[in-house]
Amino acid sequence: MFETAELGHTLDKRSYEARVPNLRVALVNAQYDLREADFPVVILIDGNDRPACNGLLKGMHEWMDGRFIHLVALGRPTDEELQRPRFWRYWRQLPGAGHIGAFIDGWAQTLIRERVLGEADEQEEARRLGHIRDLEQALVQDGALLLKFWCHLPKDELRKRIKKTRKNPDSAWQLAGEGDFELYERYDEAMPVAERIVRETSTGQAPWQIIESTDRRYLGMTMAETLLSALQKRLDQASATTATASPAAAAPPSLDGLTILDSIDLTQSLDKDDYKRELEQQQGRLAHLARAAHDKGITSVLVFEGWDAAGKGGVIRRVCAPLDPRQFRIVPVAAPTDEELAHHYLWRFWKHLPKAGKILIFDRSWYGRVLVERVEGFASEAEWGRAYAEIRDFEEQLCASGIVLQKYWLHISPEEQLARFQAREHTPYKKHKITEDDYRNREKWPQYAHAVHEMFTRTSTEEAPWHLIAANDKRHGRVDVLRNYCRALERRL
Amino acid sequence: MFETAELGHTLDKRSYEARVPNLRVALVNAQYDLREADFPVVILIDGNDRPACNGLLKGMHEWMDGRFIHLVALGRPTDEELQRPRFWRYWRQLPGAGHIGAFIDGWAQTLIRERVLGEADEQEEARRLGHIRDLEQALVQDGALLLKFWCHLPKDELRKRIKKTRKNPDSAWQLAGEGDFELYERYDEAMPVAERIVRETSTGQAPWQIIESTDRRYLGMTMAETLLSALQKRLDQASATTATASPAAAAPPSLDGLTILDSIDLTQSLDKDDYKRELEQQQGRLAHLARAAHDKGITSVLVFEGWDAAGKGGVIRRVCAPLDPRQFRIVPVAAPTDEELAHHYLWRFWKHLPKAGKILIFDRSWYGRVLVERVEGFASEAEWGRAYAEIRDFEEQLCASGIVLQKYWLHISPEEQLARFQAREHTPYKKHKITEDDYRNREKWPQYAHAVHEMFTRTSTEEAPWHLIAANDKRHGRVDVLRNYCRALERRL
Numbered sequence: 001m002f003e004t005a006e007l008g009h010t011l012d013k014r015s016y017e018a019r020v021p022n023l024r025v026a027l028v029n030a031q032y033d034l035r036e037a038d039f040p041v042v043i044l045i046d047g048n049d050r051p052a053c054n055g056l057l058k059g060m061h062e063w064m065d066g067r068f069i070h071l072v073a074l075g076r077p078t079d080e081e082l083q084r085p086r087f088w089r090y091w092r093q094l095p096g097a098g099h100i101g102a103f104i105d106g107w108a109q110t111l112i113r114e115r116v117l118g119e120a121d122e123q124e125e126a127r128r129l130g131h132i133r134d135l136e137q138a139l140v141q142d143g144a145l146l147l148k149f150w151c152h153l154p155k156d157e158l159r160k161r162i163k164k165t166r167k168n169p170d171s172a173w174q175l176a177g178e179g180d181f182e183l184y185e186r187y188d189e190a191m192p193v194a195e196r197i198v199r200e201t202s203t204g205q206a207p208w209q210i211i212e213s214t215d216r217r218y219l220g221m222t223m224a225e226t227l228l229s230a231l232q233k234r235l236d237q238a239s240a241t242t243a244t245a246s247p248a249a250a251a252p253p254s255l256d257g258l259t260i261l262d263s264i265d266l267t268q269s270l271d272k273d274d275y276k277r278e279l280e281q282q283q284g285r286l287a288h289l290a291r292a293a294h295d296k297g298i299t300s301v302l303v304f305e306g307w308d309a310a311g312k313g314g315v316i317r318r319v320c321a322p323l324d325p326r327q328f329r330i331v332p333v334a335a336p337t338d339e340e341l342a343h344h345y346l347w348r349f350w351k352h353l354p355k356a357g358k359i360l361i362f363d364r365s366w367y368g369r370v371l372v373e374r375v376e377g378f379a380s381e382a383e384w385g386r387a388y389a390e391i392r393d394f395e396e397q398l399c400a401s402g403i404v405l406q407k408y409w410l411h412i413s414p415e416e417q418l419a420r421f422q423a424r425e426h427t428p429y430k431k432h433k434i435t436e437d438d439y440r441n442r443e444k445w446p447q448y449a450h451a452v453h454e455m456f457t458r459t460s461t462e463e464a465p466w467h468l469i470a471a472n473d474k475r476h477g478r479v480d481v482l483r484n485y486c487r488a489l490e491r492r493l
Numbered sequence: 494m495f496e497t498a499e500l501g502h503t504l505d506k507r508s509y510e511a512r513v514p515n516l517r518v519a520l521v522n523a524q525y526d527l528r529e530a531d532f533p534v535v536i537l538i539d540g541n542d543r544p545a546c547n548g549l550l551k552g553m554h555e556w557m558d559g560r561f562i563h564l565v566a567l568g569r570p571t572d573e574e575l576q577r578p579r580f581w582r583y584w585r586q587l588p589g590a591g592h593i594g595a596f597i598d599g600w601a602q603t604l605i606r607e608r609v610l611g612e613a614d615e616q617e618e619a620r621r622l623g624h625i626r627d628l629e630q631a632l633v634q635d636g637a638l639l640l641k642f643w644c645h646l647p648k649d650e651l652r653k654r655i656k657k658t659r660k661n662p663d664s665a666w667q668l669a670g671e672g673d674f675e676l677y678e679r680y681d682e683a684m685p686v687a688e689r690i691v692r693e694t695s696t697g698q699a700p701w702q703i704i705e706s707t708d709r710r711y712l713g714m715t716m717a718e719t720l721l722s723a724l725q726k727r728l729d730q731a732s733a734t735t736a737t738a739s740p741a742a743a744a745p746p747s748l749d750g751l752t753i754l755d756s757i758d759l760t761q762s763l764d765k766d767d768y769k770r771e772l773e774q775q776q777g778r779l780a781h782l783a784r785a786a787h788d789k790g791i792t793s794v795l796v797f798e799g800w801d802a803a804g805k806g807g808v809i810r811r812v813c814a815p816l817d818p819r820q821f822r823i824v825p826v827a828a829p830t831d832e833e834l835a836h837h838y839l840w841r842f843w844k845h846l847p848k849a850g851k852i853l854i855f856d857r858s859w860y861g862r863v864l865v866e867r868v869e870g871f872a873s874e875a876e877w878g879r880a881y882a883e884i885r886d887f888e889e890q891l892c893a894s895g896i897v898l899q900k901y902w903l904h905i906s907p908e909e910q911l912a913r914f915q916a917r918e919h920t921p922y923k924k925h926k927i928t929e930d931d932y933r934n935r936e937k938w939p940q941y942a943h944a945v946h947e948m949f950t951r952t953s954t955e956e957a958p959w960h961l962i963a964a965n966d967k968r969h970g971r972v973d974v975l976r977n978y979c980r981a982l983e984r985r986l
Contacts, residue, residue, distance in 0.1 A: 025921045032925045057818035065806070066813060066823050067856050073819035079572050104819065313560070320559060325550035326566035326597065330559050339830045363560050428518045 001195050005152040005212035016217040023224055024063045030231045031064050031100070037235060039143040040095040040342075043102040043227070046109040047151030048158065048187075048194060051165065052213035053104055056149065059220045060102065060227075070095055072103045083297070083356040085401035087131060091350035094139075096342030107132050108148075112197050116190045127400065129200050134393035136206045141386055142344045145234045146206040149223055150198055151213040155187055257446070259453035260468070264411050268480075269473035279318065279475075282482035287322035289489040290359065294327055297356035298492055299403045302485065303365045306410030307448075308438050309420040310471050311478075312363055315410065318478045319361070319485065329354060333364040345369055345387075346394055353398075366391055367407075370455050375447045388458040399463040404492050406485055407464060409452065410471040414445055494688050498645040498705035509710040516717055517556045523724045524557050524593070530728060532636040533588040533835075536595040536720070539602040540644030541651060541680075541687060544658065545706035546597055549642065552713045553595065553720075563588055565596045576790070576849040578894035580624060584843035587632075589835030600625050601641075605690050609683045620893065622693050627886035629699045634879050635837045638727045639699045642716055643691060644706040648680055750939070752946035753961070757904050761973075762966035772811065772968075775975035780815040782982040783852065787820055790849035791985055792896045795978065796858045799903030800941075801931050802913040803964050804971075805856055808903065811971045812854070812978065822847060826857040838862055838880075839887055846891075859884055863948050868940045881951040892956040897985050899978055900957060902945065903964040907938055 034041065045053045060069055072093045081089045087107070095101030111128050114120035120128070140146050153161065162185075202208045209226055213219045270278065293300065302319070304312045320328055331352050340348040346366060354360045369387040373379035379387075398405050412420075424434040441448075460466040467484050471477030527534065538546045553562055565586045574582045580600070588594030604621050607613035613621070633639050646654065655678075695701045702719055706712045763771065786793065795812070797805045813821055824845050833841040839859055847853045862880040866872035872880070891898050905913075917927040934941075953959040960977050964970030 029921075029925070054818060058814075061813055061818060062810070066810065067806070067825035069823075071818050071822065313558070317555070317559065320554055321551075325547060325554060325564050329564065330562075332560035337830065337832045339832055428522075 001199055002152050002191070002210060005150075005210045006154040007212065008214065009212045009218045010215040011218040011221055013217065016221060019221060020063075023221075023228065026232075027064050027224065027228050030228060030235060031068060033235050034100070034231065035068065035098045038097050039145060039234070040097050041100040041145045041147070041231065042095065042139060043100065044106045044108065044146075044148040045102060045104050045151070046106060046149070047153070047213065048190070049151040049153040049161075049213040051161070052151040052153065052216065052219055055216055056151065056220065056223050057102060057104060059224065063224060064100075068100060070099060070101045072101055072106075074103075074105055080355065083299075084353050085397040085403070086128075087135060087397055088350060088353055090135070091347060094343060094347060096339060097143075098342070107135065108197055108201050112190070112194050115193045115197070116186060125197070129197070131393060131397060132201050133203060134390070136201070136203065138344055138346070138386075138390045138393070140205045141382075144344075145230060147227060147230055148201075148206060148208045149226075150208045150210045151219060152210055153213045155191075157214050158187065254450075254453070259449045260456045261411055261449055261452060264468050264470050266411065266413055266416075266470050266472040268470045268476045270475040270479060272475070275475035275479065278479045279482070282479055282486060283318070283322040285486045286319070286482060286489075289486055289493065290323050290327060292493055293359075293404070293489055294324075294357040296493070298489075299354060299356055299401075300359040300485075300489070301353075301398060301403050301405050302359065302361045303367070303405070303407040304361070304363055304410065305365060305367050305371065305408070306469075306471065307412050307417055308441060309417050309424070309433075310410035310412045311474050312410055314474060315408075315469075315471075315478050315481050316361055316363060319482060323359065327357070328359040328361060330361045330363060333362060333368060346390060349394070366394070367455060367459075370459075371448065371451050374451050375444055388455075391459055392461065395459070395461070395464045404488050405464045406488055407460075407466045408469050408481055408484075409456075409466055410469050410477060412472050414442065416472045417442065494692055495645050495684070495703060498643075498703045499647040500705065501707065502705045502711045503708040504711040504714055506710065509714060512714060513556075516714075516721065519725075520557050520717065520721055523721060523728060524561060526728050527593070527724065528561065528591045531590050532638060532727070533590050534593040534638045534640070534724065535588065535632055536593065537599045537601065537639075537641040538595060538597050538644070539599060539642070540646070540706065541683070542644040542646040542654075542706040544654070545644040545646065545709065545712055548709055549644065549713065549716050550595060550597060552717065556717060557593075561593060563592060563594045565594055565599075567596075567598060573848065576792075577846045578890045578896070579621075580628060580890055581843060581846055583628070584840060587836060587840060589832060590636075591835070600628065601690055601694050605683070605687050608686045608690070609679060618690070622690070624886060624890060625694050626696060627883070629694070629696065631837055631839070631879075631883045631886070633698045634875075637837075638723060640720060640723055641694075641699060641701045642719075643701045643703045644712060645703055646706045648684075650707050651680065747943075747946070752942045753949045754904055754942055754945060757961050757963050759904065759906055759909075759963050759965040761963045761969045763968040763972060765968070768968035768972065771972045772975070775972055775979060776811070776815040778979050779812070779975060779982075782979055782986065783816050783820060785986055786852075786897070786982055787817075787850040789986070791982075792847060792849055793852040793978075793982070794846075794891060794896050794898045795852065795854045796860070796898070796900040797854070797856055797903065798858060798860050798864065798901070799962075799964065800905050800910055801934060802910050802917070802926075803903035803905045804967050805903055807967060808901075808962075808964075808971050808974050809854055809856060812975060816852065820850070821852040821854060823854045823856060826855060826861060838876075839883060842887070859887070860948060860952075863952075864941065864944050867944050868937055881948075884952055885954065888952070888954070888957045897981050898957045899981055900953075900959045901962050901974055901977075902949075902959055903962050903970060905965050907935065909965045910935065 045056050047053055057071060060066075070093075072090075074089055074093075077089060090103070090107060093101065093103075107128075111120065111125065111132070115125055136146055198208050198210070209223070211219050211222050304316060306312055316330060320330070336345075336348060349362075349366050352360060366387075369379055370384050370391075374384040395405055421434055421438060456466050467481075469477050469480050469484075538549050540546055550564060553559075563586075565583075567582055567586075570582060583596070583600060586594065586596075600621075604613065604618065604625070608618055629639055691701050691703070702716070704712050704715050797809060799805055809823060813823070829838075829841060842855075842859045845853060859880075862872055863877050863884075867877040888898055914927055914931060949959050960974075962970050962973050962977075
């Protein structure tokens with residue numbers, strides 16, 4: 001794979017200098033157009049030649065407008081990063097639409113280093129490769145222009161350079177990335193690993209551009225021209241999403257109208273006394289378990305979805321009541337801000353992920369993409385169609401990092417919903433909870449039920465199953481969720 | 494001061510329960526109205542009675558809609574926080590308009606603890622009190638509703654409680670805030686310190702509400718009713734800023750039209766050869782100094798302001814050229830996002846503050862408030878009028894945390910500006926830099942000059958002086974900035 005970058009490519013000074021002026025004008029203009037565009041540019045610059053990578057970054061700053069290039073050079077994870085799923089550090093740095101984010105020492109390079117240094121095993125490599133592919137696919141399908149440059153220096157040349165660089169204290173720092181010296185010195189071990197990981201992450205939509213870095217002019221010009229032509233091509237395309245997304249195959253509605261929701265026994269109920277006793281018992285149990293989880297740094301993420309008026313708020317209040325207020329946080333999911341809109345739709349959920357030991361409660365969640373946004377047409381078919389896989393990968397990463405992820409669907413019957421709507425209109429502190437929209441949404445009950453059904457089918461996994469809660473009887477629903485969450489915590493502890 | 498909270502206040506169960514239903518409805522409704530309002534609510538809950546503080550937080554969650562209460566319980570600073578000015582952790586957690594942020598263990602409590610435990614000395618206390626007052630004033634004047642509750646437990650009662658709580662492992666965790674045990678046990682030392690700091694931070698606009706916590710019903714009801722009435726009163730006021738801000742006294746324009754800018758000798762220049770030699774020399778010097786600063790964890794913040802076409806971009810490029818791209822970041826200041834607009838205007842600058850050892854470069858900055866926003870009327874007189882003091886406090890905190898802060902005003906003459914505008918129209922990659930607005934802004938030159946003059950007068954301090962750069966000759970301007978920044982780094986190193 002790297003052989004094509006060991007041919008001794010060069011570009012003579014005259015040809016180089018002849019190309020620069022036009023290239024520079026074109027790059028600045030393209031970058032200017034980008035600022036008005038509705039997609040971000042994500043650039044990965046890695047390789048076995050760290051000084052060359054730095055050189056490319058410097059070149060970008062020189063030839064383009066450095067103010068709109070956000071360079072992300074992540075060192076060892078900070079303690080805030082260590083307490084969250086691994087890719088959180090990348091997500092929090094992703095550029096929004098109109099911006100360029102350049103990652104050095106990105107997700108692939110980190111994996112290579114960890115493999116060579118023995119910090120990650122084969123299994124971890126396989127898992128990580130999956131997450132990398134999913135992340136890149138999510139970005140590209142969301143419209144991002146993703147470019148990956150690999151600076152390759154042939155072995156002999158590399159040895160020479162290291163020797164020379166080390167002698168000169170003024171440039172030695174350039175090699176001082178995390179573990180870089182060690183990597184370079186174990187060339188024979190490192191290259192096969194690098195080759196494999198570069199190959200595995202060279203997908204059709206985001207291939208690595210492997211460039212020989214022996215001659216800096218050749219490297220710089222190749223990178224700049226590749227970037228320019230990709231950027232221009234992308235800008236010429238009418239719109240981000242139509243260009244890259246393939247239509248998803250939606251599951252057909254079931255012929256008999258039955259959905260998974262019909263399997264829920266809505267007659268389950270609890271009488272007042274049983275409820276009081278059970279509630280107290282489960283809350284006491286949760287208080288202990290949550291404290292133990294906190295002490296062990298076990299994070300929980302609870303997701304609540306369900307019909308309007310299914311009682312999400314009431315359940316959440318009962319779950320939180322026995323908890324230390326410092327331990328939990330409720331995130332009500334409302335309309336995204338403009339900064340959130342400029343990113344992949346999962347970005348804002350990544351952003352909320354808490355430190356270790358906390359309990360994060362989503363009142364509505366990322367599932368809005370495949371529920372309300374799907375049914376109301378706020379997301380295109382391609383967008384919600386690919387969301388299932390994106391969500392699965394997101395949740396896999398949460399679980400892999402040790403988070404207890406619980407997903408609850410609160411189910412009620414249409415009749416019960418109507419009764420609750422009407423009751424709300426007569427309760428002073430619930431009046432604001434009811435609008436005409438709520439009544440209008442009822443008409444789409446079958447479409448929603450179908451969307452819920454497909455959501456279950458495609459996102460209820462062994463690690464992150466959906467829990468269907470019969471909530472026609474509020475008391476039963478509340479105790480059921482509490483018991484369920486307690487059980488999950490017990491299993492983990 | 495605390496004596497008034499040692500009277501043995503109580504509220505009997507019947508009175509309490511009679512008040513709850515109406516109070517709850519009113520709170521939920523007020524909170525609902527808040528969500529549409531253009532101001533945030535910041536609540537501080539502290540005191541010598543940690544379990545009572547937790548109780549208040551729990552009560553808020555029970556009686557109000559917990560989904561819109563963002564509880565901030567900061568423990569020991571994380572490593573990301575330790576690398577930034579102390580108040581960064583508070584700024585990053587401030588709620589936006591329409592939201593409630595409840596801080597436990599906030600800025601005052603932390604200072605009390607550090608004083609009692611000997612981690613902060615008298616001088617630090619004085620400094621910190623200044624920052625606290627400035628922060629609170631900035632929030633209140635920006636329209637925030639700031640409420641501070643102090644839960645006070647008399648000495649004998651406190652001893653009893655601690656003894657009892659410690660025996661019960663189920664509640665012992667409630668006392669387990671940072672250093673809390675120690676604080677409680679050193680009551681006689683701690684109380685005078687607490688009293689002093691509470692007194693010093695009880696300003697007219699944000700007084701502490703000191704409430705006796707012996708009787709939980711009394712405490713909870715007092716807090717809830719105080720919160721409700723403050724919230725309702727604030728919601729009734731027409732608009733955030735008019736309600737709280739007093740008009741600022743603007744400095745009159747100088748009678749003879751002279752400003753500080755007239756003191757700059759714009760004839761200073763460098764010929765090409767001198768420039769080449771000087772540039773190389775200063776860039777080499779900067780490369781060394783920046784590396785040394787990086788190794789010592791010294792952060793720089795550079796601010797560039799100046800007339801349109803004064804050459805900010807060109808200067809910034811020359812400053813960045815010798816730097817490791819991983820070390821610096823340029824922040825071009827453009828229109829704020831909606832999330833930024835929902836916060837105090839300094840929030841977005843706090844947000845950008847980098848980790849230790851980095852160089853952050855602002856291309857335009859928080860000074861927009863007292864320049865373009867002032868002259869164009871985007872900020873009210875009260876807003877830009879109080880900005881000088883807010884900026885001074887912000888910059889003081891940067892400097893106090895060890896940041897090298899450099900502020901440059903690039904000055905050119907109106908004639909030179911016109912010539913550059915015209916030249917830009919004929920340079921292919923600079924065309925997009927020139928619009929009709931630029932020509933229009935020229936007409937307000939005297940107003941801008943006056944604003945710049947006042948900005949110097951009020952924000953050029955010994956620690957964070959403004960540097961006036963003669964930039965009619967670009968070469969002179971670039972070298973001057975480089976030399977200046979190098980000198981600042983040298984002094985620090």
